Amino acid sequence: MEMKIISRSGRVPAYETKGAAGFDIAAYLEEPVTLEPGMRMLVPTGLFFEVPEGYEAQVRARSGLAVKYGIGLVNGIGTVDADYRGEVKVPLINWGSEPFVIRNGERIAQVVINRIEQVELVSAEELSETERGAGGFGHTGV
Template sequence: MEIKIRSERGYLPAYETDGSAGMDLRAALKEPVSLEPGERTLVPTGLYLELPFGYEAQIRARSGLAIKRGIGLVNGVGTIDSDYRGEIKVALINLGKDPFVIKDGDRIAQMVVAKYERIAWKVSDNLEDTERGQGGFGHTGV
Protein backbone atom coordinates (compact mmCIF):
# COMPACT_ATOMS: atom_id res chain seq x y z
CA MET A 1 0.00 0.00 0.00
CA GLU A 2 1.21 3.51 -0.73
CA ILE A 3 0.45 6.40 1.64
CA LYS A 4 1.19 10.06 0.97
CA ILE A 5 3.76 11.52 3.35
CA ARG A 6 5.55 14.84 3.67
CA SER A 7 8.73 15.20 5.69
CA GLU A 8 10.25 18.53 6.74
CA ARG A 9 13.62 16.96 7.63
CA GLY A 10 13.81 13.92 5.36
CA TYR A 11 13.33 11.46 8.23
CA LEU A 12 10.86 8.94 6.87
CA PRO A 13 9.38 6.20 9.07
CA ALA A 14 11.40 3.04 8.49
CA TYR A 15 11.14 -0.67 9.29
CA GLU A 16 14.37 -1.71 11.03
CA THR A 17 14.02 -5.45 10.23
CA ASP A 18 12.10 -7.52 7.67
CA GLY A 19 9.71 -8.79 10.36
CA SER A 20 8.99 -5.42 11.99
CA ALA A 21 5.33 -4.43 12.28
CA GLY A 22 6.23 -0.92 13.45
CA MET A 23 8.25 1.74 11.67
CA ASP A 24 10.59 3.83 13.78
CA LEU A 25 9.85 7.56 14.03
CA ARG A 26 12.66 10.07 14.48
CA ALA A 27 12.75 13.36 16.34
CA ALA A 28 12.95 16.48 14.16
CA LEU A 29 14.59 18.99 16.50
CA LYS A 30 16.53 22.22 15.98
CA GLU A 31 18.31 21.65 19.29
CA PRO A 32 18.45 18.80 21.84
CA VAL A 33 15.69 18.48 24.45
CA SER A 34 16.38 17.18 27.96
CA LEU A 35 13.49 15.26 29.47
CA GLU A 36 13.83 15.19 33.26
CA PRO A 37 12.45 12.31 35.38
CA GLY A 38 8.66 12.69 35.66
CA GLU A 39 8.58 15.27 32.86
CA ARG A 40 6.60 14.97 29.63
CA THR A 41 6.92 16.77 26.31
CA LEU A 42 5.68 16.76 22.72
CA VAL A 43 8.47 15.83 20.33
CA PRO A 44 8.00 16.87 16.68
CA THR A 45 8.75 14.39 13.90
CA GLY A 46 8.39 16.75 10.93
CA LEU A 47 6.00 14.22 9.36
CA TYR A 48 2.57 14.80 7.81
CA LEU A 49 0.44 11.90 6.51
CA GLU A 50 -2.54 11.39 4.27
CA LEU A 51 -3.96 8.05 5.36
CA PRO A 52 -6.78 6.43 3.38
CA PHE A 53 -10.22 6.35 5.02
CA GLY A 54 -10.52 3.19 7.12
CA TYR A 55 -6.88 3.29 8.27
CA GLU A 56 -5.15 4.73 11.31
CA ALA A 57 -1.55 5.11 12.37
CA GLN A 58 -0.86 3.92 15.91
CA ILE A 59 2.05 5.59 17.71
CA ARG A 60 3.68 3.28 20.25
CA ALA A 61 6.65 3.36 22.61
CA ARG A 62 9.92 1.76 21.57
CA SER A 63 10.50 -1.22 23.84
CA GLY A 64 14.25 -0.59 24.16
CA LEU A 65 13.75 2.99 25.34
CA ALA A 66 11.00 1.86 27.71
CA ILE A 67 12.96 -0.88 29.48
CA LYS A 68 16.44 0.66 29.36
CA ARG A 69 15.61 4.33 30.02
CA GLY A 70 12.00 4.44 31.25
CA ILE A 71 10.82 6.45 28.22
CA GLY A 72 7.17 5.87 27.32
CA LEU A 73 4.18 7.57 25.77
CA VAL A 74 2.00 9.78 27.95
CA ASN A 75 -1.18 8.42 26.35
CA GLY A 76 -0.05 4.77 26.07
CA VAL A 77 -0.82 4.50 22.37
CA GLY A 78 -1.51 7.50 20.15
CA THR A 79 -3.88 7.42 17.19
CA ILE A 80 -3.44 9.39 13.97
CA ASP A 81 -6.82 9.52 12.21
CA SER A 82 -7.23 9.46 8.43
CA ASP A 83 -8.58 13.03 8.37
CA TYR A 84 -5.72 14.56 10.43
CA ARG A 85 -3.26 16.63 8.38
CA GLY A 86 -1.14 18.24 11.09
CA GLU A 87 2.38 17.31 12.12
CA ILE A 88 2.81 14.03 13.95
CA LYS A 89 4.18 14.75 17.40
CA VAL A 90 5.03 12.15 20.02
CA ALA A 91 3.96 12.70 23.64
CA LEU A 92 6.92 11.28 25.58
CA ILE A 93 7.27 10.87 29.34
CA ASN A 94 10.39 10.03 31.34
CA LEU A 95 9.45 7.40 33.93
CA GLY A 96 13.12 6.67 34.57
CA LYS A 97 15.49 7.92 37.26
CA ASP A 98 17.83 9.93 35.02
CA PRO A 99 17.40 12.81 32.57
CA PHE A 100 17.01 11.67 28.95
CA VAL A 101 18.38 13.83 26.15
CA ILE A 102 16.59 13.68 22.78
CA LYS A 103 18.61 14.80 19.76
CA ASP A 104 17.63 15.49 16.16
CA GLY A 105 17.25 12.21 14.30
CA ASP A 106 16.90 10.01 17.41
CA ARG A 107 14.42 7.15 17.09
CA ILE A 108 11.75 8.03 19.67
CA ALA A 109 8.69 5.89 18.91
CA GLN A 110 7.24 3.45 16.43
CA MET A 111 4.26 3.69 14.13
CA VAL A 112 1.96 0.88 12.97
CA VAL A 113 -0.55 1.51 10.18
CA ALA A 114 -3.72 -0.53 10.69
CA LYS A 115 -7.11 -0.98 9.07
CA TYR A 116 -10.11 -0.44 11.33
CA GLU A 117 -13.85 -1.02 11.17
CA ARG A 118 -16.48 1.59 12.02
CA ILE A 119 -19.46 0.21 13.88
CA ALA A 120 -23.11 1.06 14.39
CA TRP A 121 -24.57 0.50 17.87
CA LYS A 122 -27.57 -1.79 18.30
CA VAL A 123 -29.13 -0.91 21.65
CA SER A 124 -30.40 -3.98 23.53
CA ASP A 125 -31.76 -4.78 26.97
CA ASN A 126 -30.05 -8.18 26.96
CA LEU A 127 -26.62 -9.54 26.03
CA GLU A 128 -25.96 -13.21 25.23
CA ASP A 129 -24.59 -15.28 28.12
CA THR A 130 -21.03 -16.66 27.92
CA GLU A 131 -18.99 -18.99 30.11
CA ARG A 132 -16.98 -16.01 31.37
CA GLY A 133 -20.00 -13.82 32.04
CA GLN A 134 -19.11 -10.71 34.04
CA GLY A 135 -15.79 -12.05 35.35
CA GLY A 136 -12.98 -9.56 34.86
CA PHE A 137 -9.91 -7.95 36.43
CA GLY A 138 -8.04 -11.14 37.32
CA HIS A 139 -10.96 -13.52 37.82
CA THR A 140 -9.00 -16.33 36.14
CA GLY A 141 -6.00 -15.93 38.47
CA VAL A 142 -2.66 -14.17 38.36
Protein backbone atom coordinates in the same frame (compact mmCIF):
# COMPACT_ATOMS: atom_id res chain seq x y z
CA MET B 1 -0.69 0.04 -0.63
CA GLU B 2 0.85 3.48 -0.35
CA MET B 3 0.75 6.05 2.44
CA LYS B 4 1.73 9.63 1.64
CA ILE B 5 4.14 11.28 4.08
CA ILE B 6 5.37 14.86 4.26
CA SER B 7 8.63 15.23 6.16
CA ARG B 8 9.92 18.65 7.24
CA SER B 9 13.39 17.15 7.74
CA GLY B 10 13.41 15.62 4.27
CA ARG B 11 13.91 12.14 5.78
CA VAL B 12 11.02 9.78 5.08
CA PRO B 13 10.72 6.91 7.59
CA ALA B 14 11.35 3.39 6.29
CA TYR B 15 11.01 -0.17 7.48
CA GLU B 16 14.47 -1.28 8.66
CA THR B 17 14.04 -4.95 7.73
CA LYS B 18 11.84 -6.99 5.41
CA GLY B 19 9.98 -8.55 8.34
CA ALA B 20 9.52 -5.37 10.39
CA ALA B 21 5.95 -4.70 11.54
CA GLY B 22 6.64 -1.00 12.08
CA PHE B 23 8.90 1.88 11.15
CA ASP B 24 10.67 4.27 13.50
CA ILE B 25 9.92 7.97 13.64
CA ALA B 26 12.32 10.61 14.93
CA ALA B 27 12.17 13.84 16.90
CA TYR B 28 12.16 17.07 14.90
CA LEU B 29 13.69 19.67 17.21
CA GLU B 30 15.56 22.94 16.84
CA GLU B 31 17.60 22.13 19.94
CA PRO B 32 17.86 19.20 22.37
CA VAL B 33 15.26 18.94 25.13
CA THR B 34 15.56 17.17 28.47
CA LEU B 35 12.81 14.91 29.74
CA GLU B 36 13.21 14.85 33.53
CA PRO B 37 12.04 11.80 35.55
CA GLY B 38 8.24 11.81 35.74
CA MET B 39 7.97 14.54 33.09
CA ARG B 40 5.69 14.34 30.05
CA MET B 41 6.33 16.10 26.74
CA LEU B 42 4.65 16.24 23.34
CA VAL B 43 7.59 15.79 20.96
CA PRO B 44 7.22 16.98 17.35
CA THR B 45 8.33 14.74 14.49
CA GLY B 46 7.94 17.06 11.50
CA LEU B 47 5.90 14.28 9.86
CA PHE B 48 2.43 14.50 8.33
CA PHE B 49 0.66 11.28 7.30
CA GLU B 50 -2.14 10.56 4.87
CA VAL B 51 -3.24 7.25 6.34
CA PRO B 52 -5.35 5.28 3.84
CA GLU B 53 -9.07 5.08 4.60
CA GLY B 54 -9.87 1.92 6.58
CA TYR B 55 -6.51 2.01 8.38
CA GLU B 56 -4.92 3.64 11.41
CA ALA B 57 -1.30 4.43 12.21
CA GLN B 58 -0.54 3.20 15.73
CA VAL B 59 2.25 5.14 17.46
CA ARG B 60 4.06 2.88 19.92
CA ALA B 61 7.00 3.12 22.29
CA ARG B 62 10.41 1.89 21.16
CA SER B 63 11.35 -1.10 23.28
CA GLY B 64 15.03 -0.10 23.49
CA LEU B 65 14.20 3.32 24.97
CA ALA B 66 11.71 1.72 27.36
CA VAL B 67 14.10 -0.94 28.68
CA LYS B 68 17.29 1.15 28.79
CA TYR B 69 15.91 4.51 29.94
CA GLY B 70 12.28 4.08 31.03
CA ILE B 71 10.95 6.19 28.15
CA GLY B 72 7.38 5.37 27.09
CA LEU B 73 4.21 6.86 25.71
CA VAL B 74 1.88 8.61 28.13
CA ASN B 75 -1.19 6.97 26.57
CA GLY B 76 0.42 3.58 25.86
CA ILE B 77 -0.45 3.53 22.16
CA GLY B 78 -1.55 6.52 20.13
CA THR B 79 -3.69 6.46 17.00
CA VAL B 80 -3.34 8.62 13.91
CA ASP B 81 -6.73 8.48 12.21
CA ALA B 82 -7.17 8.34 8.44
CA ASP B 83 -8.74 11.82 8.38
CA TYR B 84 -6.03 13.55 10.49
CA ARG B 85 -3.65 15.77 8.52
CA GLY B 86 -1.75 17.58 11.27
CA GLU B 87 1.79 16.97 12.45
CA VAL B 88 2.38 13.65 14.19
CA LYS B 89 3.58 14.39 17.72
CA VAL B 90 4.62 11.79 20.29
CA PRO B 91 3.49 12.09 23.94
CA LEU B 92 6.60 10.79 25.74
CA ILE B 93 7.02 10.20 29.47
CA ASN B 94 10.16 9.49 31.44
CA TRP B 95 9.32 6.60 33.79
CA GLY B 96 13.04 6.26 34.56
CA SER B 97 15.14 7.71 37.37
CA GLU B 98 17.53 9.81 35.25
CA PRO B 99 16.98 12.78 32.92
CA PHE B 100 16.77 11.78 29.25
CA VAL B 101 17.99 14.14 26.51
CA ILE B 102 16.12 14.04 23.20
CA ARG B 103 18.05 15.32 20.20
CA ASN B 104 16.90 16.22 16.70
CA GLY B 105 16.76 13.13 14.50
CA GLU B 106 16.68 10.68 17.43
CA ARG B 107 14.24 7.82 16.92
CA ILE B 108 11.59 8.21 19.63
CA ALA B 109 8.69 5.94 18.62
CA GLN B 110 7.58 3.39 16.10
CA VAL B 111 4.50 3.29 13.88
CA VAL B 112 2.50 0.21 12.90
CA ILE B 113 -0.24 0.43 10.28
CA ASN B 114 -3.41 -1.55 11.04
CA ARG B 115 -6.67 -2.17 9.23
CA ILE B 116 -9.68 -1.00 11.22
CA GLU B 117 -13.42 -1.26 10.87
CA GLN B 118 -16.17 0.89 12.24
CA VAL B 119 -19.22 -0.78 13.72
CA GLU B 120 -22.76 0.46 14.01
CA LEU B 121 -23.28 1.57 17.62
CA VAL B 122 -26.75 0.56 18.82
CA SER B 123 -28.36 1.50 22.13
CA ALA B 124 -29.50 -1.58 24.09
CA GLU B 125 -31.29 -2.41 27.35
CA GLU B 126 -29.28 -5.61 27.95
CA LEU B 127 -26.37 -7.61 26.55
CA SER B 128 -26.13 -11.32 25.73
CA GLU B 129 -24.85 -13.73 28.39
CA THR B 130 -21.35 -15.25 28.26
CA GLU B 131 -19.40 -17.67 30.45
CA ARG B 132 -17.20 -14.80 31.65
CA GLY B 133 -20.03 -12.37 32.20
CA ALA B 134 -18.99 -9.20 34.05
CA GLY B 135 -15.75 -10.72 35.45
CA GLY B 136 -13.14 -7.97 35.27
CA PHE B 137 -9.45 -7.49 36.02
CA GLY B 138 -7.94 -10.53 37.73
CA HIS B 139 -11.14 -12.56 37.85
CA THR B 140 -9.42 -15.68 36.47
CA GLY B 141 -6.70 -15.66 39.15
CA VAL B 142 -2.96 -15.13 39.08
